[in-house]
Amino acid sequence: MTDEDGYFGESVAATYDESSAEEFQPEVVGTVVDFLAGLAGDGRALELGIGTGRVALPLARRGVPVHGIDLSRAMVDRLRAKPGGDTIGVTIGDFATTKVEGTFSVACLVFNTIMNLTTQDAQVDCFRNVAAHLEPGGRFVIEVMVPELRKLPAGQTVVPFHVSPTRWAFDDYDVATQQVSSNYVEVVDGHGRYRSIPFRYVWPAELDLMARLAGLRLCERWEGWTRDPFTSESGGHVSVWEKPAA
Incomplete structure (x- = not known):
């Protein structure tokens, strides 16, 4: 299964970096990478929806081994064409169900990408899939908007x-x-x-229940990557769930 003719096919991949240019600014990417590298420690990172490598490439340059899952070959081709892109392992598939080898200390799903799963069942499956890939004590990080x-x-x-x-x-x-x-x-x-x-929006409390179904527990929630407090006025959040230690 691929997305070659879908919502993130060649026509979107060709201009994706330019159309999302604000997200590619070094100061924006830097805060994301700082956050994730701190959670990864000496372990590996799994990025769901790795796309063109906005986060994966600088995270790998920080010394964190990264593996990605993505449905779009066209997006991954852009990743491969960038310096260092050929060293990052990527599995083509639906990140709600696709399995990869090994375990990870951190998994991430950034920039509202959880909403690309357009049913509640698929979003629950995503949490379960991530939980199966995390090592004991591993963390799952999601960045997503609060529905407006x-x-x-x-x-x-x-x-x-x-x-x-x-x-x-x-x-x-x-x-x-x-x-x-x-x-x-x-x-x-x-x-x-x-x-x-199309997307499916999801509330913070709903995500917490999905995490509990997968055996994870909430350990952090912030307004953004710089760890500003999450409040009733926040337009989005970065949330971290933990897999219990063995």
């Missing part, structure tokens, strides 16, 4: 998040099913292009 439902007045389902003369982007929520789609309209050379990607 407070921005929705009664009867409205759409939250815009980018508006410019040539690009419009908005999220469309279904609060009954926790389904949300990110929708993009772009004008290129005078022609309009539309793209929509």
Whole structure:
């Protein structure tokens, strides 16, 4: 199973780094890598949705052995083409169920990627899959948004998040099913292009229950990678669950 013709196929992979340029800034990546390297210690890291290597490559340069899982061969091809990319092991597959050899001291799922699993069952399976790969005392780290439902007045389902003369982007929520789609309209050379990607948003407390089902327990939750406190006003969170020591 691959994503060659799906939501992260060649057309998306070709411009992914540029379209997410803010996330590739050294100061942004540096805080992520500092956080993960501290948890990894002398162990290995498993990155789910490794993509083009935004996190994996600098983490590997810090001396942390990294293995990745990703459904998109096109994204992984971009990783492979970068310096050091050919030294990182990657398994092509669905990170909710794909198994790899060995155990890891830390596993991570960053930049809202847990929401690419569009059912609750798949998200639960992801936690169970990670738990099976963690060594005793290992940690699972997720970075994800807090659903922006407070921005929705009664009867409205759409939250815009980018508006410019040539690009419009908005999220469309279904609060009954926790389904949300990110929708993009772009004008290129005078022609309009539309793209929509489905997600399933998930609440912090729901993630904690998924972790408990997998035998993990919450040990940290922050607003972001710099460990600012998570509050009712936070727009996202970085959460860490631990596998009990043997």
